[in-house]
Amino acid sequence: MEVLEIAEKVVSIAHSIYELINKVKANKECCQRIAGRVKALEELVGAIDQRKTVQLSDQVEKALQKIIKTLTSAKSYIEKYASANWAKHIVKVSSYKDDFDIVIERLNNRFHLLLGAMQLEHGNTLALMYEKISKQEDDEKAWRNDDAQLKDLLLSHTKEVQNNLEVLISGMAVLLERREKSTAEVNKMIDLQDLQFEPNGKPFMETSTSLVYKGKYNKATVAIKRYKNPVHTTTGDFQSFFKREVETLESFGSPNILQMYGICVLNEAGLNPEFLIVTEYCEMGTLRHVLDTVDLDWSTKVSMCMDAALGLYRLHQTGAKRKIHGCISSQKFLVARGFKVKLAGFGQAKTETSLQRSDIKDDDKELCYYCPQKLEDVNYKYNTKWEIYSFGIVLWEIATREKPFNNWPIKKIKEEVCQKKTNQPLPDDCPKELKEVIDKCRRYDSILRPTAEAIVESLSIINVESF
Numbered sequence: 180m181e182v183l184e185i186a187e188k189v190v191s192i193a194h195s196i197y198e199l200i201n202k203v204k205a206n207k208e209c210c211q212r213i214a215g216r217v218k219a220l221e222e223l224v225g226a227i228d229q230r231k232t233v234q235l236s237d238q239v240e241k242a243l244q245k246i247i248k249t250l251t252s253a254k255s256y257i258e259k260y261a262s263a264n265w266a267k268h269i270v271k272v273s274s275y276k277d278d279f280d281i282v283i284e285r286l287n288n289r290f291h292l293l294l295g296a297m298q299l300e301h302g303n304t305l306a307l308m309y310e311k312i313s314k315q316e317d318d319e320k321a322w323r324n325d326d327a328q329l330k331d332l333l334l335s336h337t338k339e340v341q342n343n344l345e346v347l348i349s350g351m352a353v354l355l356e357r358r359e360k361s362t363a364e365v366n367k368m369i370d371l372q373d374l375q376f377e378p379n380g381k382p383f384m385e386t387s388t389s390l391v392y393k394g395k396y397n398k399a400t401v402a403i404k405r406y407k408n409p410v411h412t413t414t415g416d417f418q419s420f421f422k423r424e425v426e427t428l429e430s431f432g433s434p435n436i437l438q439m440y441g442i443c444v445l446n447e448a449g450l451n452p453e454f455l456i457v458t459e460y461c462e463m464g465t466l467r468h469v470l471d472t473v474d475l476d477w478s479t480k481v482s483m484c485m486d487a488a489l490g491l492y493r494l495h496q497t498g499a500k501r502k503i504h505g506c507i508s509s510q511k512f513l514v515a516r517g518f519k520v521k522l523a524g525f526g527q528a529k530t531e532t533s534l535q536r537s538d539i540k541d542d543d544k545e546l547c548y549y550c551p552q553k554l555e556d557v558n559y560k561y562n563t564k565w566e567i568y569s570f571g572i573v574l575w576e577i578a579t580r581e582k583p584f585n586n587w588p589i590k591k592i593k594e595e596v597c598q599k600k601t602n603q604p605l606p607d608d609c610p611k612e613l614k615e616v617i618d619k620c621r622r623y624d625s626i627l628r629p630t631a632e633a634i635v636e637s638l639s640i641i642n643v644e645s646f
Contacts, residue, residue, distance in 0.1 A: 185243040186227045192250040193221040199254065202261040205332050208321035209279045210257050215312045216286040217253060220246060223293055223305065238296035246293060249285045256282050276322055287313055369396065369441040369457055374403060384464055386510075396440055396457055403443075404456040435490035437461070437513060437523035461513035461521060466573070469514045470580045480577050481613060483520045485638045487512055487577070490522030491570055492631040495563060505561060507569035508548050509576045547583040548572050551597045551623050554589070564625035570634075571620025575602075578609050578617060596623075612641045 196217050203210045224243070256278055290309055294302055375395040382390040382405075392403045438459040445453040463469050466487070475483075490512070494502055504511065504522070511524040550568035553559045572583050583603065584592050595601055600623045605614050616637045619629050629637070 183227065185240060185247065186224050189224045189243060189246055189250065190221055192247065192254060193217050196250065196254050196257060199257045199261045203257060204260060205329060206260045206279070206325045208325050209318075210260060212318055212321045213253050213257065213279075213282055213286065216283060216290065216309075217250065219309050219312060220250070220286065220290055220293070223290065223297070226297065226299065236296060239293070242289070242293040242296045246289045249282075249289045253282050253286065276326075279318075279322060283313070283318060367441045369443045369455075371443055371445065371455075373397070374401075374443060374455070374457065376403065384468075393460060393462075394457075399440075400460045401440060402458050402460045404458065406454050433490060433493040434519075435486050435521055436493055437521045458523075459515075459521070461515040461523075463514035463516070463518070465510050466512035466514055466520060467509040467576070467582075469518070470509065470576055475518075475577075475580065477608070477610060479518050481610065481638065481641050483514075483518055484574050484577050484613065484616075485635070486520035487522065487570070487573060488631065488634045488638055490520070491566075492635050494522065495566075495631040503561070503563055503566050505566075506545065507566050507573060508545055509573050512573065546589060546592065547587075549592075550625065551600075552625060554593045555597050563630075564628050567620050567628045567631070567634075568622075568625070570631075571617055571628075574613075574617045574620060575605065578605055578613060579603075610641055612637060 196214060200210055200214050224246070227239070291306070294305060294309075299305065373396060377393045380392075382392050384391040388407055390405045390407065392405065394401055394403045440457040440459075443455040443457065445455070463473075466483075469475075491504070491507070494504055504524070506524060511522065513521050513523045515521060548569040550559075550565040553561075553565060559565075576583060581603075584595075587595075602618065602621045605617060616629070616634055619627070620634065622628050
């Protein structure tokens with residue numbers, strides 16, 4: 180890059196700093212002190228256009244390269260106090276004055292470095308002018324003034340956050356009330372005439388046991404699941420199954436758990452009745468389908484992990500008796516518009532004390548979600564810790580978009596998971612906090628695996644805006 184191009188980049192960063200100054204919410208005087216030095220640097224760099232008075236040496240280029248790094252650092256400093264999270268930054272840093280001192284010291288050094296490299300005839304005059312705008316006593320005064328105002332600013336900010344929280348809680352209460360009303364009406368039979376299927380009549384999703392169609396119910400877009408082989412199921416049995424599933428869902432009222440509307444029975448009096456379940460429509464399909472077909476950035480992946488964790492948390496933490504899903508996999512999560520993930524497939528959801536699985540088969544599609552304890556002991560009972568392990572595999576799928584232990588035989592899985600006690604690797608660029616959560620969920624020792632609540636807390640501190 181030529182010297183003039185580098186100089187233009189310096190000017191560009193300087194102007195972006197000036198724009199930020201007007202948005203600063205705290206430490207305003209310190210930021211202004213930084214901006215004054217940046218302005219002096221910009222004017223010095225502007226002299227490069229006057230090619231007759233400047234020697235464009237390698238030293239000038241090196242000085243400009245260092246200035247770019249320093250201005251970028253200065254911009255980052257100001258951005259922290261111009262962002263909505265400025266208060267969080269102040270609370271997190273041990274000494275925000277140290278940051279200020281480092282920035283102005285670097286700006287001072289870079290000014291004198293460039294001034295010396297340019298060898299200007301009026302260099303001494305510029306140096307004296309710079310000294311006037313960079314007096315240490317003025318810097319100290321600016322910091323003291325900002326520090327004195329900080330207490331009032333934090334107090335005001337705290338009150339604002341509290342007010343916003345009260346509004347949020349009030350809004351959530353209204354939404355929960357609406358949700359309760361809708362779920363109170365959900366446990367009902369739906370007449371086929373009240374359902375409208377898409378004109379093409381084709382299912383948008385098919386599983387081994389059902390076909391899923393898009394349709395309308397009471398003007399709402401819904402998914403209509405039609406079971407393929409209902410021959411051995413009576414209407415009474417199916418209604419009992421549906422009642423269990425609805426009762427499970429009614430206790431949650433969570434946007435991260437699939438909403439159900441009702442069931443519809445065709446040929447109810449006949450020998451082979453057909454059953455339809457009407458649920459909330461998730462246009463993107465299963466989580467596994469999205470991972471197979473869509474390239475996702477880390478911001479989206481982290482948000483999807485959080486949605487999935489919130490759904491599992493509501494299942495595990497709601498009610499007097501701890502409930503577990505019983506069959507966690509990437510097929511049991513659905514994805515709505517905006518990559519919103521919802522937990523579904525509650526046919527096996529039971530209290531922890533009543534759920535047990537028996538044999539292990541090599542062709543079991545859920546084998547990759549079995550915890551080490553189950554792989555080692557066929558009689559190991561399904562429990563919350565097993566479910567957390569399975570969820571860790573789902574989080575790994577989101578992070579990698581790969582299929583876990585893809586087509587591995589049970590012998591190889593047992594060797595890797597139980598004997599070597601190793602996990603499938605995560606991408607090198609996986610956010611550190613997300614990697615820690617996934618690895619904790621996949622720990623061999625079940626006692627050391629986190630709760631769903633702990634998973635939500637860990638994921639909530641990941642800053643998706645940084646990706």
